[in-house]
Amino acid sequence: ILTAGRVLATPAVRQLARDLMIDIRLVSGSGAAGRVTKEDLLAHQRAQQEQRLSDAE
Amino acid sequence: MAKFNLIQAIQDALRVALQVDERVLVLGEDVGVNGGVFRATEGLQAEFGSLRVIDTPLAEAGIVGASVGLAVNGMRPVPEVQFAGFLYPAVEQIVCHVSRVRTRSQGRFSCPLVIRAPYGAGIRAPELHGDSPEAFFVHQPGLKVVCPSTPYDAKGLLLAAIADPDPVLFFEPMRIYRAFKEEVPEGHYTVPIGRANIVRTGKDLSLFAWGTMLRVSLEAAELAKQRGWEVEVVDLRTLSPLDRETILASVQKTGRALVVHEAPKTAGLGAEIVSLINEGALLSLEAPVLRVGSYDVPQPLFSLEDICAPDARRILHGIERVMTY
Amino acid sequence: MAKFNLIQAIQDALRVALQVDERVLVLGEDVGVNGGVFRATEGLQAEFGSLRVIDTPLAEAGIVGASVGLAVNGMRPVPEVQFAGFLYPAVEQIVCHVSRVRTRSQGRFSCPLVIRAPYGAGIRAPELHGDSPEAFFVHQPGLKVVCPSTPYDAKGLLLAAIADPDPVLFFEPMRIYRAFKEEVPEGHYTVPIGRANIVRTGKDLSLFAWGTMLRVSLEAAELAKQRGWEVEVVDLRTLSPLDRETILASVQKTGRALVVHEAPKTAGLGAEIVSLINEGALLSLEAPVLRVGSYDVPQPLFSLEDICAPDARRILHGIERVMTY
Amino acid sequence: MNRTEWSRAERMALTPERLTEMYSWMITIRHFDRRAVQLQRSGRLGTYAPLEGQEAAQVGCGVALEKGDWLFPTYREHGVSMVHGLPLATILLYWNGRPEGCIPPPNVNIFPIAVPIATQLPHAVGAAWASKLRGEDAVTVGFLGDGATSEGDFHEAMNFAGVFKLPVIFFCQNNGYAISVPLHKQTATETLAEKATAYGMEGVRVDGNDLLAVYRAVKAAADKARSGKGPTLIEAVTYRYGSHTTADDHTRYRTEEEVEAWRAKDPIERLKQTLQEHGIWTEELEAELWKKADEQVQTAIDEMLAAPPVDPDRLFDHAYATLPAHLQAQRAEMRALYRSEGGV
Amino acid sequence: MNRTEWSRAERMALTPERLTEMYSWMITIRHFDRRAVQLQRSGRLGTYAPLEGQEAAQVGCGVALEKGDWLFPTYREHGVSMVHGLPLATILLYWNGRPEGCIPPPNVNIFPIAVPIATQLPHAVGAAWASKLRGEDAVTVGFLGDGATSEGDFHEAMNFAGVFKLPVIFFCQNNGYAISVPLHKQTATETLAEKATAYGMEGVRVDGNDLLAVYRAVKAAADKARSGKGPTLIEAVTYRYGSHTTADDHTRYRTEEEVEAWRAKDPIERLKQTLQEHGIWTEELEAELWKKADEQVQTAIDEMLAAPPVDPDRLFDHAYATLPAHLQAQRAEMRALYRSEGGV
Numbered sequence A: 001i002l003t004a005g006r007v008l009a010t011p012a013v014r015q016l017a018r019d020l021m022i023d024i025r026l027v028s029g030s031g032a033a034g035r036v037t038k039e040d041l042l043a044h045q046r047a048q049q050e051q052r053l054s055d056a057e
Numbered sequence B, C: 001m002a003k004f005n006l007i008q009a010i011q012d013a014l015r016v017a018l019q020v021d022e023r024v025l026v027l028g029e030d031v032g033v034n035g036g037v038f039r040a041t042e043g044l045q046a047e048f049g050s051l052r053v054i055d056t057p058l059a060e061a062g063i064v065g066a067s068v069g070l071a072v073n074g075m076r077p078v079p080e081v082q083f084a085g086f087l088y089p090a091v092e093q094i095v096c097h098v099s100r101v102r103t104r105s106q107g108r109f110s111c112p113l114v115i116r117a118p119y120g121a122g123i124r125a126p127e128l129h130g131d132s133p134e135a136f137f138v139h140q141p142g143l144k145v146v147c148p149s150t151p152y153d154a155k156g157l158l159l160a161a162i163a164d165p166d167p168v169l170f171f172e173p174m175r176i177y178r179a180f181k182e183e184v185p186e187g188h189y190t191v192p193i194g195r196a197n198i199v200r201t202g203k204d205l206s207l208f209a210w211g212t213m214l215r216v217s218l219e220a221a222e223l224a225k226q227r228g229w230e231v232e233v234v235d236l237r238t239l240s241p242l243d244r245e246t247i248l249a250s251v252q253k254t255g256r257a258l259v260v261h262e263a264p265k266t267a268g269l270g271a272e273i274v275s276l277i278n279e280g281a282l283l284s285l286e287a288p289v290l291r292v293g294s295y296d297v298p299q300p301l302f303s304l305e306d307i308c309a310p311d312a313r314r315i316l317h318g319i320e321r322v323m324t325y
Numbered sequence D, E: 001m002n003r004t005e006w007s008r009a010e011r012m013a014l015t016p017e018r019l020t021e022m023y024s025w026m027i028t029i030r031h032f033d034r035r036a037v038q039l040q041r042s043g044r045l046g047t048y049a050p051l052e053g054q055e056a057a058q059v060g061c062g063v064a065l066e067k068g069d070w071l072f073p074t075y076r077e078h079g080v081s082m083v084h085g086l087p088l089a090t091i092l093l094y095w096n097g098r099p100e101g102c103i104p105p106p107n108v109n110i111f112p113i114a115v116p117i118a119t120q121l122p123h124a125v126g127a128a129w130a131s132k133l134r135g136e137d138a139v140t141v142g143f144l145g146d147g148a149t150s151e152g153d154f155h156e157a158m159n160f161a162g163v164f165k166l167p168v169i170f171f172c173q174n175n176g177y178a179i180s181v182p183l184h185k186q187t188a189t190e191t192l193a194e195k196a197t198a199y200g201m202e203g204v205r206v207d208g209n210d211l212l213a214v215y216r217a218v219k220a221a222a223d224k225a226r227s228g229k230g231p232t233l234i235e236a237v238t239y240r241y242g243s244h245t246t247a248d249d250h251t252r253y254r255t256e257e258e259v260e261a262w263r264a265k266d267p268i269e270r271l272k273q274t275l276q277e278h279g280i281w282t283e284e285l286e287a288e289l290w291k292k293a294d295e296q297v298q299t300a301i302d303e304m305l306a307a308p309p310v311d312p313d314r315l316f317d318h319a320y321a322t323l324p325a326h327l328q329a330q331r332a333e334m335r336a337l338y339r340s341e342g343g344v
């Protein structure tokens, strides 16, 4: 799901998204003011990994 | 309506102000008989007399200081400083008194004056004629600082400044004094101080500029369009107080920003705009807010002025850096 | 070694400079017979004579302008401006000439002078005695701006400034002139201009300050520690050129930053530091870089000076806002 | 001052009541000044600039002016300001760094003290210019010391006044020093009055410790200004007995002998002699005036000490006519931080 | 100037060769000035400040100085600068906004032009101070116009010079105008020389269009300064035939009659008459001098026009003694942006 409007995230979180090669627009934000947090990214990454595993099966 | 260039608009504002308020005075070096070195005050002394449009001795601290005295004793002086680079001898009067009279006296006295000064380089003028010292006056509390980029805004903002109960520094973009004409209403009207103007909308990057830098910024925005970037160009118009609302709303929309000014980059007004964006819209930023200013070197003699100040190419380079971050 | 407070360190630097370089002159209002209103130049005229330590007339533009002439004609003048708020009448000379002589003449002439001025509020002094105008002089290219916070740094930086071939503005934190003593080497030594000093390491937040604000910042850092936050306090020491390396390295480590200064917040030096952090370390930021400055109001009379300027409580509040963003 | 040099009108104007009033002012001012110094020493007043020795210059000037005239003072004009209607408490509040100290009562035309030397002189010129434009007969007085004559703003103001023939008096109290700098290091002229000719202006040098001489000079200059004949520079030669301020130590740069030599020509003593010559002075009068001065000064001190803590909102109240949004936000933050414990 | 008023030594010094040299300078300067105005009109020179009419003041001053003396000029001192050794091409480069225009040759003691009015005067004072401290007999000349006398920096510089008795000459060319502002609106004194007394300084007023009068006055002032007797203000009364600069139109604020009245007292004509009286002048000499002037000026123009495009590195080269890191980065960016196409 693409976030409507602008994604809110601190610059550090955006950097982490790049490092993890996550399109931050696909991540739903659970932080203050709807921002994407580091935890959100990690959760998204885990979900991605699980999805790939199940796809591979 | 009439079609005016910037100088004509300013002249018209002064004329209207002199007409509607008998307390208004226009004073400065060569403003009377000569009508000002840029003809901003042409014809005013003939129309309003030499008691209201006054040729003063060559002394900026004296001109501004006398304007303080005139202002606190019931007049509405509009002193002209011939070029913004000659505001420096008046800095003590501006920073110690013009800006502080109201606070110091808790409102018992006030200082409703407007200091007009042409600023910016680009017309092959001698040294000090091309300085852009606006940051000093934004940093000093108690002043308002205004800088129009169009004839319509110039007349309206100058009339607003003259009517303002607080002191205003009115920077006039010298290089575009006669660059183009536009429709300007006759008579008295004001453009509100403290409100920026979005002159070009865009979804990709917010470019903040004022005065002399509007045209080159719009030029750069057109070049950026060819690269597929839609740049929103915001004419700040008032430098103090900044229109934080408009600035933040734009950045929240685009996520990328660039500030363009003629003054040297370091500790220029761009730094304040970056800071307020950082404070108020950090979470929207996809890239650093960059600044395109003059290089941090002393203002050169005019053979180097075009390289020193931002041009469309350098602004585009800034846009590119922000867009490709 | 000797234990000196700031004033003694400055005095010692001037003494050493007068000894080692016969071109050095100390000039200003009340610096000779009286030894300076803060005794910074005590004993120097008696030791070096009234041709080298000179009581001048009351005229800052004249003092600084004459210093330009002295400097370009082979001397090394060290003019004192009695309080930083009295630099304003000398702004034209500083901004138009002191900063531009070398560039203008492409090195044929240079202007190796050092302007000393006590700055900052907090000692119940009259108006204009407590101003912090450093941002003006950081914005003007061609100058160096230095502000020590300790006796050791004061002597070393002042000697470095006097030896520097470029003009230096030397801001002395007046409120701590006699606040504490520390070991200061005898004779000649320098502290490099352009290098910040990390006075307290910490992993959570980088706090940048200088001069009068070091002590209250360290106080606030101690209070922050009780809240579980380890604040890194960086004494900038040189305001122009800024030590961008140290600033960025610290922020890259902590991810959070705060700038503290006495000058009004808007368009103060904090804005430049925020901007350079934004440019050079944006992706490290976990929170906006905030600034704690004086409120953007004209510097009040002294009954309100303590509220106007940052104190430990307000700095802690800033730390808290950054840490809890 | 030779009595035959005065016009009959002048002698008439200086009635016993008037002379007594002037004498009373000098005593009040001296007493105020001494009490202020004491207050500073006991920590109840901030750094203060004493004017003891200069009372005649200030009172002589003040009594020669009309109520509607404007004063543009330095930090040492407490005396003339009182004469012109500034409450003593206001002056004390100023030296305690209180904003109230810059606010004269309605209809008292005294501009707030200008700290940067000589910057008040262009203000005085502008205010005089406004008066002239409106055809008023108000006179403006710009005050300055000897040191101030070296500043560019003095020069620019004087030149404007001369060119535009403005109704302004430049009242210079030459007390021999600018902090520690004696006159001969300040300028190469013997007098300050002679500098007026550089502006096409009349310069008058008077014995600043002869109150009636000062009175006469200021009255003449004011009459001249009111009749459209332009500005005057008055140099009142006087002496500052004490240090520049309570933060200064004058023994570092001048001798006790010099101070004593001037005390021997004390302005209050001299007017007392005049009063004695006119049969006005009595011991009872003297005692009564000092008593009255003490009451007046004590009342002012009490008022100053009783002033409630300054409201920090005063930082913001009048920064602009209407507080802009960013300052409203700063004020809110300030209130939250500093008022949460119920006050500063 | 009555010849009997000259000392024998002075008359001896003004040999036919010397007089011819002075005359030659005036012709060269006038010719340069006219060519510069033409260049500006044809777009090959930036805005230029003509000095036609002021040649005698400038040459009279320049020839009275020694090589080691210092000049602190305004933007109108092209004439005296040439006499003192500034190459004509350098002057043209200045008006084309070239940094080279501010760089005198080694051993030519001319400070770069100061554009902000009167700010050069404290510089001149400081330079003179340095000379005095080192016991040199160099004299420093601070140039100024009539308008400049209204600025605070003039006042502060004059006062310093008087107090410290410095070897400085304040050389004021009173050409009657500050752009459009005539002298009577600038100040209320009839002369500018009289302002010197406000500083305990000698003020000398001379006919600025009488080259020998100027020469004499400057020589006297320089001799006086060299012998430790302090500063002098010289007011050379002259006239600016043309507009303030090529961007100004003097017909807006003065009459052709006034200009013609001054042309009738032309300084070059007057020296020509003196040369004729001495049997020095001939038509051949006149033609030869104008021809020489034209060659000299043309050479300078060619040199100026042949100057290669300014290297943008010049923006950075001397911002500081050693370019700091942030400026090295800016310079790199500038080079990448503006030199990528092989030059500006």
Ligand SMILES: Cc1ncc(C[n+]2csc(CCOP(=O)(O)OP(=O)(O)O)c2C)c(N)n1
Pocket: C029, C058, C060, C082, C086, C089, D076, D115, D116, D117, D144, D145, D146, D147, D148, D149, D175, D177, D178, D179, D240, D244
């Ligand atoms: C522009 C400026 N520079 C320096 C000062 C510091 N200062 C305060 S009073 C003073 C001496 C003024 O001397 P004078 O004009 O003779 O007045 P006095 O104090 O003797 O009445 C100085 C140097 C100042 N207030 N303003």
Ligand SMILES: Cc1ncc(C[n+]2csc(CCOP(=O)(O)OP(=O)(O)O)c2C)c(N)n1
Pocket: B029, B058, B060, B082, B086, B089, E076, E115, E116, E117, E144, E145, E146, E147, E148, E149, E175, E177, E178, E179, E240, E244
């Ligand atoms: C501080 C300052 N204010 C204004 C100007 C603009 N300006 C340039 S020349 C000039 C007139 C100067 O007149 P004067 O001193 O008589 O010299 P002149 O041009 O007649 O030789 C003015 C107002 C300036 N250069 N500097």
Ligand SMILES: [Mg+2]
Pocket: D145, D146, D147, D173, D174, D175, D176, D177, D178, D179
């Ligand atoms: Mg004094």
Ligand SMILES: [Mg+2]
Pocket: B061, B089, C061, C089, D152, D153, E152, E153
């Ligand atoms: Mg000045």
Ligand SMILES: [Mg+2]
Pocket: E145, E146, E147, E173, E174, E175, E176, E177, E178, E179
């Ligand atoms: Mg002139």
